[in-house]
Amino acid sequence: MINSGLRISLLDRSRTRAGEAEPAALHGTVARAGQAERLGYDRFWVAEHHAVPGIAGSAPAVLLAAVAGATRTIRIGSAGVMLPHHQPLVVAEQFATLSAFAPGRVDLGLGRSPGFTAPVRRALRxxxxxxxxxxxELRGYFDGTSxxxxxxxxxxxxxxxxxxTGTGLRIAAELGLPVIVGGPLLGVGGDPAPGLEALAGYRRAFRPxxxxxQPWVAISLDVLVADTAAEAADLLLPEAWAMARSRTTGVFPPLEPVAAMRTATRTARQxxxxxxxxxxxVAGTPAQVEHMLAELFDRTGAAELVAAGSTFDRAxxxxxxxxLAALFDRP
Known part of the structure; x- marks a missing residue:
């Protein structure tokens, strides 16, 4: 079992699926939040993407209102709202309104990623x-100093x-804010040294x-668990193929069945x-995933896992x- 003092949460991007109407992805997100609450997850996050064919989650505050209505105890939040797309006052009002319906349960994660393509960036002004x-400015609205x-x-x-990211860590340290890190900063499947140095810099520069x-870190990455390592690898295929397609064609597609992934024609670059x-x-059997996550928690000093895995098969x-929830020892 993983230490009971560590938090576990899910990040659901409302991934669309081939052959399925896009609103089904949003209903799937809400249903998954209810299951996460029943399983003992500490938190459930949604994200913001605009005009991406493979993702229906474009309006975090609206989606979280539906999640709030379908849950009672689990914390809910955005991971995140892309602040450059919005006026800070509007974001503050949206999440203050959300908090009125789910008092004490709302978290506001904020990022600064640009729109997916140039036309999307223009549409977002x-x-x-x-x-x-x-x-x-956003914090000033919440703490009453604005x-x-x-x-x-x-x-x-x-x-x-x-x-x-690197710059985001510096800003978070200056403002005394907790961070959610993922991707290359974690060094999974590569060199962990740059990420570890970036996290050490955040902790050194942190202003209470x-x-x-105190400094606080959550780690976010795809995590999938199955009875065998081969089955877990299969679960990863739909998302991995979508990422390969997006990086080679500029189109991020809906998830497709694993069987289609096995026979898909791929270029060497894909x-x-x-x-x-x-x-x-991080994918494998329960024992394998437990070992990999324990190593990640130890290496990063993180306090929470934000598991972002997705696959075509909802079951x-x-x-x-x-x-995954069973690996965390709940008090």
Missing amino acids: QTDRDFAADLR EVGLHPRPDGPVPLYVLA SPQQP QQYLEQTMAAA ALAASDAA
């Missing part, structure tokens, strides 16, 4: 923004989190804040990207979620 200044009042006033705090007196995506995930994904 995206311009160069000062992410640190926007974070400060000259503009926030209504409704939340009954309790709405904690802020930063989805961090009323929300966060095969390379597919293997890279699979190497950066297989539900079984993976249950197997």
